[in-house]
Amino acid sequence: MNLIDILWKQDIDLGARREVFDYNHRQKEHELQRQLELEEEKRLHLLREQEKALLAQLQLDEETGEYIPCPPPSAPLQSAITPLEVTQNVGFTEDNRDAMSFDECLQLLAETFPVEETENTSVCLDTTSVPMMSPEQPALPLATLSPGPLLPSPSPPPQPQPPQRMSPDLEQAWMELLSLPELQQCLNMQLEDTLETTTYPLPTSSESQNPDYTFYPMTGLTEGETNNVNVCSAEFMNTFDGSVPSLAPPDNLSQMKTKAPQLHTNYAAESFCDIFYPNAIPEQSSGQHGLEGNESDTMSDIPNKPPFTAADLYSLSPGDVSDIGKQSRMAELPDSDSGISSNTSPNASSPGKSVYGDGSFFYSDSDMDEMDHNPGSAESDYSEMFSINFQPDDYHLTASVSGPAGQKQQEKKPKQHKSDLMEDSGHNDAPFTKDKRKKRSDVRLSRDEQRAKALKIPFTVAMIINLPVDDFNEMMSKHQLNEAQLALVRDIRRRGKNKVAAQNCRKRKMENIVGLEGELDSLKEEKERLLSEKSQNTTNLKEMKQQLNSLYLEVFSMLRDEKGNSYSPSDYSLQQSTNGSIFLVPRVKKTFVKSTGNHLPPV
DNA sequence: CTGAAGTGTCATTCT
DNA sequence: CAAGAATGACACTTC
Numbered sequence: 258m259n260l261i262d263i264l265w266k267q268d269i270d271l272g273a274r275r276e277v278f279d280y281n282h283r284q285k286e287h288e289l290q291r292q293l294e295l296e297e298e299k300r301l302h303l304l305r306e307q308e309k310a311l312l313a314q315l316q317l318d319e320e321t322g323e324y325i326p327c328p329p330p331s332a333p334l335q336s337a338i339t340p341l342e343v344t345q346n347v348g349f350t351e352d353n354r355d356a357m358s359f360d361e362c363l364q365l366l367a368e369t370f371p372v373e374e375t376e377n378t379s380v381c382l383d384t385t386s387v388p389m390m391s392p393e394q395p396a397l398p399l400a401t402l403s404p405g406p407l408l409p410s411p412s413p414p415p416q417p418q419p420p421q422r423m424s425p426d427l428e429q430a431w432m433e434l435l436s437l438p439e440l441q442q443c444l445n446m447q448l449e450d451t452l453e454t455t456t457y458p459l460p461t462s463s464e465s466q467n468p469d470y471t472f473y474p475m476t477g478l479t480e481g482e483t484n485n486v487n488v489c490s491a492e493f494m495n496t497f498d499g500s501v502p503s504l505a506p507p508d509n510l511s512q513m514k515t516k517a518p519q520l521h522t523n524y525a526a527e528s529f530c531d532i533f534y535p536n537a538i539p540e541q542s543s544g545q546h547g548l549e550g551n552e553s554d555t556m557s558d559i560p561n562k563p564p565f566t567a568a569d570l571y572s573l574s575p576g577d578v579s580d581i582g583k584q585s586r587m588a589e590l591p592d593s594d595s596g597i598s599s600n601t602s603p604n605a606s607s608p609g610k611s612v613y614g615d616g617s618f619f620y621s622d623s624d625m626d627e628m629d630h631n632p633g634s635a636e637s638d639y640s641e642m643f644s645i646n647f648q649p650d651d652y653h654l655t656a657s658v659s660g661p662a663g664q665k666q667q668e669k670k671p672k673q674h675k676s677d678l679m680e681d682s683g684h685n686d687a688p689f690t691k692d693k694r695k696k697r698s699d700v701r702l703s704r705d706e707q708r709a710k711a712l713k714i715p716f717t718v719a720m721i722i723n724l725p726v727d728d729f730n731e732m733m734s735k736h737q738l739n740e741a742q743l744a745l746v747r748d749i750r751r752r753g754k755n756k757v758a759a760q761n762c763r764k765r766k767m768e769n770i771v772g773l774e775g776e777l778d779s780l781k782e783e784k785e786r787l788l789s790e791k792s793q794n795t796t797n798l799k800e801m802k803q804q805l806n807s808l809y810l811e812v813f814s815m816l817r818d819e820k821g822n823s824y825s826p827s828d829y830s831l832q833q834s835t836n837g838s839i840f841l842v843p844r845v846k847k848t849f850v851k852s853t854g855n856h857l858p859p860v
Numbered sequence: 861c862t863g864a865a866g867t868g869t870c871a872t873t874c875t
Numbered sequence: 876c877a878a879g880a881a882t883g884a885c886a887c888t889t890c
Contacts, residue, residue: 726878751879756868758880763867765881 705749712742721746722753816841 705718714721715736724732729750738746813831816824824841832842 752869754879755870755881759868759882761880762882 705752708745709749712745714738714742714746716746718749718753721749722757 709716709718709721716732720732721729733743733746809831810826813826813829814823816829818824827844829841829843831839833839
């Protein structure tokens with residue numbers, strides 16, 4: 258039996274159902290999705306009509322070529338979808354049986370509102386439809402998708418235009434979009450990011466941000482093609498960056514920001530905004546726009562809406578099908594290295610591919626890493642793991658069937674696909690790179706969380722890592738965990754501890770370096786001081802020698818022999834004996850003088 | 861594209 | 876002896 262067969266068989270044993278690999282099965286699903294797409298397309302068409310109507314109310318800025326709302330611009334909500342997110346749209350339809358995939362929606366939007374100029378896609382800002390929404394409506398994703406600057410709150414600022422409520426169809430369309438896990442993922446990820454920011458606010462976060470809104474590309478706004486709403490192109494997203502400030506006066510922004518926390522979705526909208534426009538929020542809070550207070554508002558408001566930490570999210574019951582749960586699950590999907598690609602691999606149905614996906618279901622770190630790196634198809638990876646394989650009934654089977662040996666068997670899979678994925682995504686550059694660094698830790702945590710969730714470990718990662726040994730053991734003893742779960746928990750704890758240790762180690766190392774540099778400086782100063790002192794001493798010594806020599810000569814010149822003649826310094830020298838007496842010693846007859854004793858006259 | 865910096869992880873050793 | 880700390884080395888990501 259070759260390796261493929263082994264892996265294939267293992268997949269089956271691990272609970273991967275045959276349909277996972279069945280191309281026909283997926284074809285059927287695809288057809289169903291196509292039907293849903295058509296329905297969605299109709300709805301989106303309505304949306305487009307409404308947006309066109311809204312565009313008619315917009316005013317062309319003569320200077321910038323932007324279309325702006327005629328009266329005091331409302332605080333618009335920005336449509337933002339990172340290219341990265343777009344590319345990660347993989348087979349989530351399993352999770353959303355009755356909803357289109359995110360990609361499909363985007364594609365629909367793109368088709369419905371064709372881009373007339375690829376690069377400088379104009380931005381039509383729907384400043385009315387979203388704000389007009391009632392707070393009960395799921396404003397967040399709507400805000401994120403509606404073509405308007407993304408702002409923390411969909412709360413409507415004073416609207417000059419007559420309120421235009423979304424048609425039921427339109428709302429339904431948005432509702433379906435909201436249910437997409439990708440959106441939830443983005444929201445959730447940003448939720449965590451925001452939490453992180455809240456927990457450890459950087460004092461310079463607001464000041465360091467470039468408050469210059471013009472920093473963002475505005476080119477797309479000058480093309481005057483705002484009659485078309487393009488929701489899906491990356492360029493479009495970029496243009497929104499610039500459009501945000503131009504259409505959102507500070508006062509409106511502040512209004513919206515202060516209202517942001519009123520709803521969970523509102524709060525999440527801010528997070529969502531932040532994820533796509535890392536600078537947008539701080540900029541809105543920047544002093545230049547008189548929003549310093551608003552940032553604190555926003556920050557202080559966040560806790561009012563009990564933020565879901567990663568642990569909190571995880572702590573939700575795995576069976577909890579709430580949006581939050583979904584969000585958390587999806588939010589944990591790593592972005593760049595998630596291994597999720599929008600490209601549907603032709604090998605999607607191949608057992609080999611699916612083997613990876615199934616294998617990743619096991620606890621092993623490497624396995625999970627491989628899963629992350631797996632370039633696999635839409636049906637593999639996370640969607641497969643969670644939608645297909647991650648079933649409570651299957652879980653124990655897989656966990657028990659797959660011993661550590663089985664896990665190890667798949668641990669050492671090549672990771673060469675990671676870079677490929679990055680390239681495949683093709684969009685994950687420019688505007689969305691800034692928040693990736695901050696997310697990296699989240700990604701790490703998410704992976705462990707994901708692993709823990711995959712194995713239904715009833716603890717939070719934070720608990721696993723931070724609990725004292727006794728408490729940890731006690732906690733472990735209270736739950737019946739199988740071997741894989743135990744191993745994963747230990748690994749998570751080990752990694753967590755080691756991560757902290759590494760951080761401490763590096764911190765110490767840096768402190769040592771700094772200390773050594775300080776010591777080096779002080780030593781250099783000491784050296785300089787000593788050299789200077791030495792130089793001074795040398796000078797003093799030389800001076801003293803000169804004085805002594807002068808005194809010596811002076812004394813010598815005063816010496817006279819019995820005949821009154823002076824002694825020559827070249828012939829005699831003065832020497833002091835141990836008893837203090839000074840003698841005049843002839844230089845050339847030194848030996849003689851010494852031997853002859855005291856015949857020389859005392860000085 | 862390349863190199864530096866930051867970070868997570870693993871292996872190993874020490875406490 | 877187990878758990879954790881410490882640390883070198885490596886891989887990866889980001890800039």
